[in-house]
Each structure stands twice: as C-alpha cells, then as structure tokens.
Amino acid sequence: MTTQFDSVRENNGEYLWQPMTHPAESRRNPPKVIVGGEGVEIIDIDGRRILDALAGGLWNVNLGYSCEPIKRAIANQLDELPYHSAFRGTVSASTVELSHEIIEWTKPEGMARAFFTSGGSDSVETALRLARQYHKVRGDSSRTKFISLKGSYHGTHFGGASVTGNARFRTPYEPLLAGCFHVAGPNTYRNEFDESDPAVLADRCISALEAEIAMQGAGTVAAFIMEPIQGAGGVYVPHESYMGRVREVCDRNGVLLIADEVITGFGRSGSWFGSRLWGVKPDMMCLAKAITNGYFPFGACLVSEGMAEVFEASEGSTAYIAHGYTYSGHPVGAAAALATLAETKRLGVNDNASARGSQLHDGLLGLQAKFDIVGDVRGGQGLAHAIELVSDRAAKTALAGDVVARIHDAIYEAGVSVRVSGNKIILSPALILEPAHIEQIVDALAAGLSTAS
Numbered sequence: 082m083t084t085q086f087d088s089v090r091e092n093n094g095e096y097l098w099q100p101m102t103h104p105a106e107s108r109r110n111p112p113k114v115i116v117g118g119e120g121v122e123i124i125d126i127d128g129r130r131i132l133d134a135l136a137g138g139l140w141n142v143n144l145g146y147s148c149e150p151i152k153r154a155i156a157n158q159l160d161e162l163p164y165h166s167a168f169r170g171t172v173s174a175s176t177v178e179l180s181h182e183i184i185e186w187t188k189p190e191g192m193a194r195a196f197f198t199s200g201g202s203d204s205v206e207t208a209l210r211l212a213r214q215y216h217k218v219r220g221d222s223s224r225t226k227f228i229s230l231k232g233s234y235h236g237t238h239f240g241g242a243s244v245t246g247n248a249r250f251r252t253p254y255e256p257l258l259a260g261c262f263h264v265a266g267p268n269t270y271r272n273e274f275d276e277s278d279p280a281v282l283a284d285r286c287i288s289a290l291e292a293e294i295a296m297q298g299a300g301t302v303a304a305f306i307m308e309p310i311q312g313a314g315g316v317y318v319p320h321e322s323y324m325g326r327v328r329e330v331c332d333r334n335g336v337l338l339i340a341d342e343v344i345t346g347f348g349r350s351g352s353w354f355g356s357r358l359w360g361v362k363p364d365m366m367c368l369a370k371a372i373t374n375g376y377f378p379f380g381a382c383l384v385s386e387g388m389a390e391v392f393e394a395s396e397g398s399t400a401y402i403a404h405g406y407t408y409s410g411h412p413v414g415a416a417a418a419l420a421t422l423a424e425t426k427r428l429g430v431n432d433n434a435s436a437r438g439s440q441l442h443d444g445l446l447g448l449q450a451k452f453d454i455v456g457d458v459r460g461g462q463g464l465a466h467a468i469e470l471v472s473d474r475a476a477k478t479a480l481a482g483d484v485v486a487r488i489h490d491a492i493y494e495a496g497v498s499v500r501v502s503g504n505k506i507i508l509s510p511a512l513i514l515e516p517a518h519i520e521q522i523v524d525a526l527a528a529g530l531s532t533a534s
C-alpha cells in the first residue's frame with residue numbers, strides 16, 4: 082500500500098485545485114486522500130476506516146459504497162452502449178426507461194416529463210431556463226425574474242449562483258444574473274425578524290415573499306425556487322405549513338414553483354421527496370446526487386403536466402428546447418439511475434432515514450445538553466442535521482474557526498467524517514445506517530466537542 086501511494090502522498094495538494102477550497106490553504110494542509118469505500122465506511126491512504134457521516138461527502142452515496150446492483154448495471158451498460166447522445170433524433174433505451182420510471186414515481190407531485198442533466202447545477206440551470214421559456218411560449222414574455230430564499234444553495238452555474246442566497250458563493254463571481262431577488266427563509270435560529278417560533282416565522286416569511294412579488298410586479302416574476310429543506314446552507318427545516326403556503330402565493334401570482342430536490346430527493350427527508358413531505362405539487366423538480374447513488378454524474382429536471390401541455394401544444398419555434406448537455410441522458414448514467422431507484426425502493430431507505438434521523442436528532446440534543454458550545458441543533462426530519470457552534474449561547478457568537486477546525490480533526494481522529502461549514506457541523510449520512518452507526522457518530526462528535534475547552 083505504502084509504495085503504491087508514495088507519489089500520491091508526494092503530489093497531494095501540489096497540482097490540484099479542489100472545489101470549495103482555498104488553494105493556499107490546500108497547499109498548507111493537503112487533503113486526506115480516500116482510496117477505498119465499503120458499506121458506509123471510507124478507507125483513507127493510511128489504511129484507516131472512517132464512518133462516513135456525509136454519504137460520500139455530499140449527501141449522495143445514500144446506499145453506501147457496496148451497492149452491487151448499481152455497479153453491475155454500470156458495467157453492463159458500458160458493455161452494451163457506453164455512450165450515445167440524447168439530442169433530437171436518437172436516444173438510448175436506458176434513458177427512455179428511466180424517464181418512464183421517474184415520472185411514474187413522481188406522479189403524486191404531478192410530474193409529467195423528464196429532462197436529464199449531468200448534475201444538480203445543470204438541473205437548476207435547466208429549470209430556470211425552462212421557466213422563462215414557458216412564459217414566453219404562453220406569450221407572457223415579461224415574466225423573467227426569479228425569487229429565492231436567503232441562506233439557500235442552488236449550485237454554481239451563473240443561474241444557480243444568482244438564486245443562491247449566500248454571499249460566500251456569489252461575491253467572487255459577481256455581477257451575477259440580473260433580475261434575481263432574495264427573501265427571508267425559515268431559519269428559526271437567525272432571522273431578520275428575531276422570531277424563533279417556526280409557525281410565526283413561516284407567517285413572516287410568507288408575508289415577505291408576497292411583498293417582494295408585489296414590489297417587483299407579479300407580471301415580471303417567472304419563478305420562485307426553494308429547497309424543501311435547506312441543506313448545504315445549514316439544514317433549515319421549515320414549519321410544515323411553509324411550502325404549501327408558498328404554493329398558494331405562487332398560484333395567486335402566476336409564478337412557477339421550482340422545488341430544488343437535489344438533496345431532499347430519494348428519501349433523505351424520510352419521505353421520498355421533500356415536496357411529498359410537505360404535500361406540495363411544484364411546477365418543476367430538480368434532482369441529482371442520490372439519483373445514481375453518486376456513482377455516476379447525473380441529474381434531472383422534471384416538469385409538470387401543465388407545463389408539458391403548454392410546450393407540446395405550441396407549434397411555434399419559441400417552444401423548441403434550445404438547451405441540453407452532451408451528457409444529458411447519458412446511457413450509463415441512466416442505467417445507474419434505474420438500478421439505484423430500484424434498490425432505493427426495495428430497501429425502503431426513506432423509513433430508515435426517518436428512524437435513524439430521529440435517533441441522531443436525540444443524540445445531538447444530548448450533546449447540546451452537555452456542551453455549551455452547541456448553540457443550535459437542526460434537523461429531525463430524516464437524515465439531514467446540523468449543529469451550530471458558538472462561544473456564547475445567549476449572543477449566538479460563532480465559535481472561532483481554529484477551534485472549529487480542531488474539533489473537526491478530533492472527530493475524524495475518533496473515526497467519523499463530518500463536514501464543517503463556517504461554525505456549523507453538517508451531517509448527511511447514508512440512508513442505510515444502522516443504530517450502532519448513529520451511536521458511533523454521536524460518540525465521535527462528543528470526543529471532538531470535548532477538545533474545545
């Protein structure tokens with residue numbers, strides 16, 4: 082093992098720029114090199130086995146690293162047809178099969194057509210573009226603006242970054258797309274209304290959305306985009322009334338509702354989709370990540386029956402979809418997705434996400450009772466959690482970065498990998514975790530937190 086990896090150790094951090102990483106920091110502290118994965122564990126270059134509390138690092142390896150049916154489906158598809166475009170005129174069989182499968186699964190959400198992409202940012206970009214185009218096809222070309230939530234994350238393309246509600250992902254790349262506006266999101270720990278009651282906060286946020294639409298002029302707004310549970314921004318579970326009321330506001334104003342389900346799709350919230358959790362039928366759904374269990378870059382933008390009718394009833398050139406990616410509907414990705422969806426359903430991972438999510442939530446509340454630096458515990462709806470670390474609970478002062486980094490290292494040393502974002506620790510483990518894994522995560526967090534003082 083040592084000889085084989087010598088050059089990797091030597092080059093680590095030298096020639097690579099990593100996503101979401103400061104290049105200078107990466108040279109000072111080269112990344113941990115991961116060389117294997119088995120079950121819900123990763124194996125690093127030093128041979129250590131670490132429980133992956135992030136499902137691949139990015140909420141996607143929901144079925145773990147050893148899902149043989151997906152691996153076989155990928156290998157078989159590579160043998161049969163490793164690639165062919167899905168642009169006008171031809172398409173692969175697996176792509177057609179997947180479109181049927183996914184539309185059947187999202188019938189309760191009213192979805193009717195699938196447009197495939199290479200990932201979440203592509204899916205969001207597709208949804209934003211189709212939203213504008215939909216209004217043009219209807220002859221309402223003044224509806225071009227987008228509204229989204231502060232604190233949201235919608236990927237890194239210019240469109241997605243423009244609707245993302247976090248300066249960190251926007252400022253270095255500004256100016257972004259014109260016509261994008263942000264309203265308060267249902268974050269009970271920190272919000273501009275100083276409101277901690279989730280139901281009252283939902284009222285305030287709905288009023289803010291209505292006011293923004295009125296201020297912009299409803300006739301100029303194309304779509305509102307939201308994550309059913311805000312994930313990457315720090316896991317904010319809205320009050321159960323919130324998304325349904327957003328739907329009503331959108332309907333009253335002729336605004337499309339895009340559900341960005343890149344994280345909440347396929348069981349993470351305890352329901353198969355975040356929209357289903359809140360009982361909402363959006364106009365579009367953005368999917369990616371767990372659609373192939375992270376084994377192949379793939380995504381989808383689904384559109385509703387109503388939108389499909391508008392496009393398909395129009396013979397005009399405006400309805401021509403002048404949008405697509407070389408890898409849209411990649412046959413290997415589609416085969417991976419078909420196998421993933423079959424396994425996801427067979428294992429009923431949504432129910433396990435619910436049960437293990439509650440167990441993890443209780444464990445985190447236990448840590449909050451024990452450690453003063455745990456200012457807030459969020460989640461409780463499936464397997465998506467965050468804890469916010471503070472040096473002063475009453476003032477909610479964020480814990481210093483070097484202390485957070487020490488805690489992070491100590492958690493890894495205790496055998497668990499978690500994500501740190503600012504002063505937040507984010508947990509998004511595989512949905513196949515067993516009760517003992519949750520105990521291991523909570524114990525490792527306790528070991529990490531105890532290094533703070």
Ligand SMILES: Cc1ncc(COP(=O)(O)O)c(C=O)c1O
Nearest residue numbers: 200201202234235236341343344
């Ligand atoms: C809600 C949401 N939308 C979009 C994206 C972007 O997806 P990708 O990184 O696959 O482009 C992410 C990624 O984390 C996400 O969480």
